[in-house]
Amino acid sequence: MKFTCSQHTLSKALNTVSKAVSAKTTIPVLKGILIKATEDGTLILSASDLELSIEKEIDVNVESGGSIVVFAKLFSDIIRKLPNEEILIEEKANCTLLIKTSSSEFTIVGADPEEFPDIEDLEDDSNLISFNKEVFKNMIAKTSFSASIDESKGIIVGVLLEVNENGVSMVALDGFRMAIAREEMASEESGESMKIVIPAKILNEVSKIISESISESEEEDGTISIAINEKKAIILIDSTKVVVRLLEGEFIKYRDIIPSDSSTTLQVGRTALQSGIERASLLAKEGKNNLIKLTIDGNLITITSKSEEGNVKEEIIMEKTGHDLEIGFNSKYVLDVLKAVDDDEIKMEFNTSTTPCLVKPLEGRSFEYLILPVRITSTY
């Protein structure tokens, strides 16, 4: 194997595939990146931690084809620190690799490419569904934070991605809150459907790759495509292929949890509410459940909290229909929602002080958040 390529292009590609390298793996070859040069002038970089595999193709000048596995961290560090000029990379005897520029010469130890796991290829008859990059990325940002981070909780560490005749939706929940994001489908093809659950932390890596591809691409309305291959999803993002192991089993029947009506509805400024809750949280660290109390009375939300260090009262003006109410929350869950939303104004729907609060946009149903209240004692 012998090829030359631009430092900048190779360094960016390594940054992308490195997201699939596990630092903690006990399988030595998985600390590596497989680099494969083909005679037609393509370099294929691959990494996998078995849950997530990433393969990226870049154009290089190949003198002779071949492949080798290199330690991901060392190889990426070397390439990143080289000046932005043409790099010569050549396989030498005993599985070593020469990396050469005008003033630098590295020889690093590689590993046998035979040991590297195969990464799924798209099958010829695969049914690809396309999504707008920005839309897909925003839906991840609106939902993935609500998934459980407790690996023992099974399927709820994942985000449900559902495509049907109504459009596309993502859903995540952890037992204390639930997030739903919905969009019309970008494409008009009918009959497309999909229902898969992707681990939230892997979906966040996919989101980063999409962000990188958006910033690199000149196209305004780029798309990604997803195909399902048995228990894996193959996600195509420009020249990057991401293979994700799906979570198996039935997702929670989340539609049953959403309350169908409410006795109190507020319309409130999002940033004012967020600032007020952030300040009130300063005195809500006690006992780790970040308890704040919302008193909904007339056209004011009064947020109160107290600890041994003092107490706080914040007032926010809003519009209300329905009853007055007192309700307690873990401030973190409310803040997570307010930070995930862009809208200037939001709608909050309540029933009683022990039933969940629903957060929605003023119009439409592009997002819905359900937040469980915390019971407040009479002495609070």
Place this chain on the structure above:
Amino acid sequence: MKFTCSQHTLSKALNTVSKAVSAKTTIPVLKGILIKATEDGTLILSASDLELSIEKEIDVNVESGGSIVVFAKLFSDIIRKLPNEEILIEEKANCTLLIKTSSSEFTIVGADPEEFPDIEDLEDDSNLISFNKEVFKNMIAKTSFSASIDESKGIIVGVLLEVNENGVSMVALDGFRMAIAREEMASEESGESMKIVIPAKILNEVSKIISESISESEEEDGTISIAINEKKAIILIDSTKVVVRLLEGEFIKYRDIIPSDSSTTLQVGRTALQSGIERASLLAKEGKNNLIKLTIDGNLITITSKSEEGNVKEEIIMEKTGHDLEIGFNSKYVLDVLKAVDDDEIKMEFNTSTTPCLVKPLEGRSFEYLILPVRITSTY
């Protein structure tokens, strides 16, 4: 005590004095900030960890004077998170403090100001020496990183600040390297002299306060002043007074260590050398001493390093007078020096492979760095 003040001004002042609050102190009152409002419209904020004390004055609208100690972290967090508007602060019964804006109302628990340690005042006959802010800050940046970080090493955890008829100098050393920065004095007053040793980590905090004062001030050539009061230095930085406990004892006779001549002198581009050493260091992690070898031959410096993961060779063009030489270094010590210097080109002076290397500017003596070599074995 009752006063109103701008959120922005108070928050910045708290940020400054908080640098003297120790998170680890066992004396509860030292987790606090003393706030004292005087009838003439001044708010004095003070904090101290006994090693370092900071006192800052700001203008506020005082309705009634008084003083209280507040928990530094909570009070700073509250003020920082309030909107930039006028804040009312009022002492209430039982040592509590009310903090009020148009929509927020905090009541926090304070502590008795009587328990707070006194902070030295400048004496009437104090001899103040002035330094240009930028110059003083740059001298700290050029030297303090070379001081020992091992608290058991005594005086070498400090930076020597010396003022005499030749100007001002700062010196720091840790047994492996030494840094010297020298400047002409800004003021022309004759007969000024000073020789003190300030703990490096405290000098770094002083540097941050100077940076803040530079960014806040419209003055181009601002100065700070230092007076010595027994075992303390009192440093005046605009409206901030910093009191520092000095290190006692005799500083190392550093002038004796500087070699007076050299058998090899190089002139080399600083950033090229830095990049080359940074890359070579990628393979120099073995055994924690970051060993790199410099081979000085003709008009080339060849930097080599190796580990189990591979080996590297970097070539840098330079101008040389004197003998060729092979010498080993801990790359960290060389990189620290190259990062601290701004000059495009530097001079490096060597004698043998077991004697220190001296790094200097091409002209003048505004800095001198001495770096001890690492012995390289014949098999390297």
